[in-house]
Amino acid sequence: MDLTVIWAFIIAFAVFAYVVMDGFDLGIGILFPTFAPGRQRDRAMNAIAPVWDGNETWLVLGGGGLFAAFPLAYAVILPATYPLIIAMLLGLVFRGVAFEYRWRDPGHQKFWDLAFTGGSLIAALAQGMTLGALLQGIEVEGRAYAGSWWDWLTPYTLLTGLGTVAGYALLGSTWLIWKLDGAEQAHARRLAIGWGAATIVLMGAVSLYNITLNPEYAARWLSAPEIYWVAPVPILTAITALSLLHAIRTERNSKPFWLGIALFFLGMSGLGVTIWPYAVPEALTIWDAAAPPRSQAFMLVGVALTMPLIIGYTAWAYWVFRGKVADEGYH
Amino acid sequence: MPDNLDALLLARIQFAFTVSFHFFFPAFSIGLASYLAVLEGLWLKTGKAVYLDLFKYWLKIFAIAFAMGVVSGIVMSYQFGTNWAVFSDKAGPVIGPLMAYEVLTAFFLEAGFLGVMLFGMEKVGKKLHFAATLMVALGTFVSAFWILSANSWMQTPAGHVLGANGQFLPGESWIEIIFNPSFPYRLVHTVMAAYLTTAFVVGAVGAWHLLKDRANPHARKMFSMAMWMAAIVTPAQILAGDMHGLNTLEHQPAKVMAMEGHYQSHPEGAPLILFGIPDSEARTVRYAVEIPKASSLILKHDPDAPLAGLDTIPDDEEPPVGMVFWAFRIMVGLGFAMLGIGLWSLWARWRGRLYDSPWLHRVAVLMGPSGFAAVLAGWITTEVGRQPYVIYGVLRTADAASPLDAPAVAASLLAFILVYFAVFGIGVVYILKLMAKAPKVGEYGVKRGDVGPIRTAGITPGPTQNPLGSETLPTEAPGEREPA
Numbered sequence: 001m002d003l004t005v006i007w008a009f010i011i012a013f014a015v016f017a018y019v020v021m022d023g024f025d026l027g028i029g030i031l032f033p034t035f036a037p038g039r040q041r042d043r044a045m046n047a048i049a050p051v052w053d054g055n056e057t058w059l060v061l062g063g064g065g066l067f068a069a070f071p072l073a074y075a076v077i078l079p080a081t082y083p084l085i086i087a088m089l090l091g092l093v094f095r096g097v098a099f100e101y102r103w104r105d106p107g108h109q110k111f112w113d114l115a116f117t118g119g120s121l122i123a124a125l126a127q128g129m130t131l132g133a134l135l136q137g138i139e140v141e142g143r144a145y146a147g148s149w150w151d152w153l154t155p156y157t158l159l160t161g162l163g164t165v166a167g168y169a170l171l172g173s174t175w176l177i178w179k180l181d182g183a184e185q186a187h188a189r190r191l192a193i194g195w196g197a198a199t200i201v202l203m204g205a206v207s208l209y210n211i212t213l214n215p216e217y218a219a220r221w222l223s224a225p226e227i228y229w230v231a232p233v234p235i236l237t238a239i240t241a242l243s244l245l246h247a248i249r250t251e252r253n254s255k256p257f258w259l260g261i262a263l264f265f266l267g268m269s270g271l272g273v274t275i276w277p278y279a280v281p282e283a284l285t286i287w288d289a290a291a292p293p294r295s296q297a298f299m300l301v302g303v304a305l306t307m308p309l310i311i312g313y314t315a316w317a318y319w320v321f322r323g324k325v326a327d328e329g330y331h
Numbered sequence: 332m333p334d335n336l337d338a339l340l341l342a343r344i345q346f347a348f349t350v351s352f353h354f355f356f357p358a359f360s361i362g363l364a365s366y367l368a369v370l371e372g373l374w375l376k377t378g379k380a381v382y383l384d385l386f387k388y389w390l391k392i393f394a395i396a397f398a399m400g401v402v403s404g405i406v407m408s409y410q411f412g413t414n415w416a417v418f419s420d421k422a423g424p425v426i427g428p429l430m431a432y433e434v435l436t437a438f439f440l441e442a443g444f445l446g447v448m449l450f451g452m453e454k455v456g457k458k459l460h461f462a463a464t465l466m467v468a469l470g471t472f473v474s475a476f477w478i479l480s481a482n483s484w485m486q487t488p489a490g491h492v493l494g495a496n497g498q499f500l501p502g503e504s505w506i507e508i509i510f511n512p513s514f515p516y517r518l519v520h521t522v523m524a525a526y527l528t529t530a531f532v533v534g535a536v537g538a539w540h541l542l543k544d545r546a547n548p549h550a551r552k553m554f555s556m557a558m559w560m561a562a563i564v565t566p567a568q569i570l571a572g573d574m575h576g577l578n579t580l581e582h583q584p585a586k587v588m589a590m591e592g593h594y595q596s597h598p599e600g601a602p603l604i605l606f607g608i609p610d611s612e613a614r615t616v617r618y619a620v621e622i623p624k625a626s627s628l629i630l631k632h633d634p635d636a637p638l639a640g641l642d643t644i645p646d647d648e649e650p651p652v653g654m655v656f657w658a659f660r661i662m663v664g665l666g667f668a669m670l671g672i673g674l675w676s677l678w679a680r681w682r683g684r685l686y687d688s689p690w691l692h693r694v695a696v697l698m699g700p701s702g703f704a705a706v707l708a709g710w711i712t713t714e715v716g717r718q719p720y721v722i723y724g725v726l727r728t729a730d731a732a733s734p735l736d737a738p739a740v741a742a743s744l745l746a747f748i749l750v751y752f753a754v755f756g757i758g759v760v761y762i763l764k765l766m767a768k769a770p771k772v773g774e775y776g777v778k779r780g781d782v783g784p785i786r787t788a789g790i791t792p793g794p795t796q797n798p799l800g801s802e803t804l805p806t807e808a809p810g811e812r813e814p815a
Contacts, residue, residue: 053401056405059405060404060405060408060434061434061435063408063409063412064408064427064430064431064433064434065431065434066412067408067411067412067419067423067427067430067431068423068427068428068430068431069427069431071419071420071422071423071424071427071498072420072423074411074412074419074420074423075412075416075417075419075420075423075733076416076420077412078409078412078413078416078419078733079412079413079414079416079733079734079735082413082733082735082739082743083739083742083743085409085412085413086413086743086746086747089405089406089409090746090747090750092405093402093406093750093754094750094754096402097402097754097757097758100398101757143417143420143496143497144416144417144420144734145416145733145734146734148736149735149736149738149739291423291424291427291428292424292494292498292500292501294424294500294501295423295424295425295427295428295500295501298428298501298505299427299428299431299432302428302431302432302435303435306435306436310435317446
């Protein structure tokens with residue numbers, strides 16, 4: 001396997017780690033207004049307070065890694081989605097400080113709760129739309145983005161944006177099923193059913209849209225012999241979706257959350273199948289966009305040394321916070 | 332690309348704004364991390380409670396500054412791509428890995444040792460906690476190492492080859508890229524600047540509390556330590572700055588010409604222009620107050636040595652003179668003001684009046700932000716001074732920008748300005764509130780009810796969220812204390 005493929009998988013892993021881990025943080029932010037001010041909101045936020053920052057750091061690794069390993073893709077995708085990226089960054093700033101400021105400044109708690117939800121919603125929507133903008137194709141001329149600054153806004157990207165918001169809300173609510181009990185858990189369960197159904201419908205819609213988007217995508221999924229290789233993805237997705245809806249109704253602990261992650265994993269695998277081997281569909285393959293082997297090899301040493309430590313430490317931090325959120329607020 | 336000139340200018344302003352805002356926080360936290368390590372080390376060595384109290388006092392401030400640095404740093408890691416796409420494409424193979432190493436280092440630091448440092452003294456014991464503090468101090472330094480290496484490569488590129496696709500590619504040795512010619516000088520100069528920035532903040536806080544109560548033992552201790560730093564590090568920094576300048580003369584002569592205001596060549600020894608108003612139209616410095624031949628003496632160690640001026644540089648390769656000239660003088664002026672404080676404090680100390688010199692304390696309070704101003708002026712000198720290039724001599728800034736429309740960049744710039752001033756303004760207010768309280772015996776650590784963000788950094792949970800942990804860092808039993 002060549003270095004470029006290894007790096008494609010490292011970036012994919014960082015993006016996946018970010019999407020599921022910060023996904024449930026952002027999802028809880030999106031669902032925040034449905035919880036009653038006071039104890040309910042405090043518990044919901046405390047379910048992610050210890051881990052959200054570590055989760056967010058994967059975004060830096062994804063961005064930094066893309067810059068280093070696939071500089072041309074970084075240089076094409078970011079200008080093409082400029083307003084989305086800026087909106088996401090500013091949304092994350094508000095979301096991040098809201099964790100602190102809502103406790104420090106009770107007089108303005110309503111405002112910071114709004115910033116928490118608004119920041120989360122904008123970040124989630126922007127991330128989903130960025131994904132959509134990438135999948136629908138980016139106009140490239142030479143080695144640069146050649147479109148206008150509104151190309152990313154289409155019905156398709158709105159659909160992927162909404163799908164991501166729904167998916168994050170699903171992850172957030174299943175995380176709360178796991179971490180809470182009593183009335184809040186019942187509330188999270190109701191949310192998870194609705195958002196789970198919405199996620200499944202939107203995933204289906206995006207998948208169908210993908211096939212119409214581009215004949216190459218259609219060929220990837222619908223023609224023999226590829227179909228035999230890729231058929232397990234939709235089949236497993238359907239099975240996972242049904243198990244998820246069942247688990248949300250019946251389980252009291254982590255099972256709905258893990259099934260939600262499985263759904264995301266299958267969705268991302270599907271996207272991987274769809275765009276492989278492109279970094280920017282139809283314009284740049286991962287090899288077109290790749291940094292030279294000397295750069296990729298140099299960084300791989302660093303990743304090999306630090307990644308196990310990072311993963312180990314993250315796992316430990318989650319372990320420390322296992323179990324339900326204590327009834328008494330942390331503050 | 333003259334048709335895109337506005338978008339280019341806006342993109343430059345946006346980068347300058349976000350990076351300046353960001354750098355305030357690391358400039359402070361690099362020095363503060365080391366100061367915390369020194370305090371904890373002295374506490375372990377001497378057992379004097381005053382060091383532990385000061386450690387806990389500054390730890391709370393450190394947590395906020397570090398968090399602000401993280402939040403504003405995330406923006407930087409995307410801005411190369413959003414606004415400087417051509418640069419990212421061309422330089423990515425060389426710069427990207429250096430930045431990736433910074434991310435991995437910072438990531439590991441943030442995830443691991445910071446949490447232990449902030450919250451873990453009881454859990455891991457004194458020695459291990461001290462080790463964590465040392466690792467955080469080391470981590471901030473390693474972070475600076477990689478970022479300054481990347482920046483220095485853009486100032487004095489080395490060790491690369493030009494690829495057929497127009498990219499800069501790493502050559503035979505990464506060592507040559509990492510340790511490019513200006514890097515060692517920039518690293519030393521920047522890290523010492525961070526130490527001085529912190530020293531003057533600590534000194535100002537100490538002086539402020541001395542003005543209110545000159546018997547306060549904590550204020551005395553921190554003021555004394557800060558003044559030692561001012562007296563010792565400032566001369567070293569001036570020396571390092573001089574050496575950095577000589578290095579710049581060798582590799583980026585046009586920058587030095589702009590710093591000196593030398594529009595014309597001086598074949599028989601160049602004067603040192605202390606003050607004056609550069610007039611780029613008339614190619615002269617008006618109302619110049621100058622010392623004959625002193626510039627040649629400083630830069631060439633020979634008063635009669637010829638020095639070339641900007642007349643030897645093609646017009647389209649000249650940096651803007653006014654901004655570089657002024658920023659350089661502000662930096663140097665502040666440097667000598669810092670030296671003055673250091674000497675004043677030595678004199679007061681020798682007379683035994685270090686804690687009874689209200690005027691010294693007042694001036695020290697006034698000088699509290701001087702490090703930040705000097706650091707910013709220094710960066711303006713070096714960054715504007717290397718224009719019109721983004722990678723010196725090989726890639727022009729005007730050719731490096733993303734193909735964006737001006738309204739897009741204008742909108743994002745406005746959004747950054749509004750959000751940064753609001754959000755980080757609040758953070759700075761929190762820091763100032765903490766500083767306004769005098770440190771006291773049995774100072775508490777990071778805990779419940781503190782103002783300011785403590786959860787914005789580190790995935791190790793604070794005790795406030797930690798069901799297994801306790802509320803505070805330990806305070807010793809009264810018997811262990813000795814009068815400070």
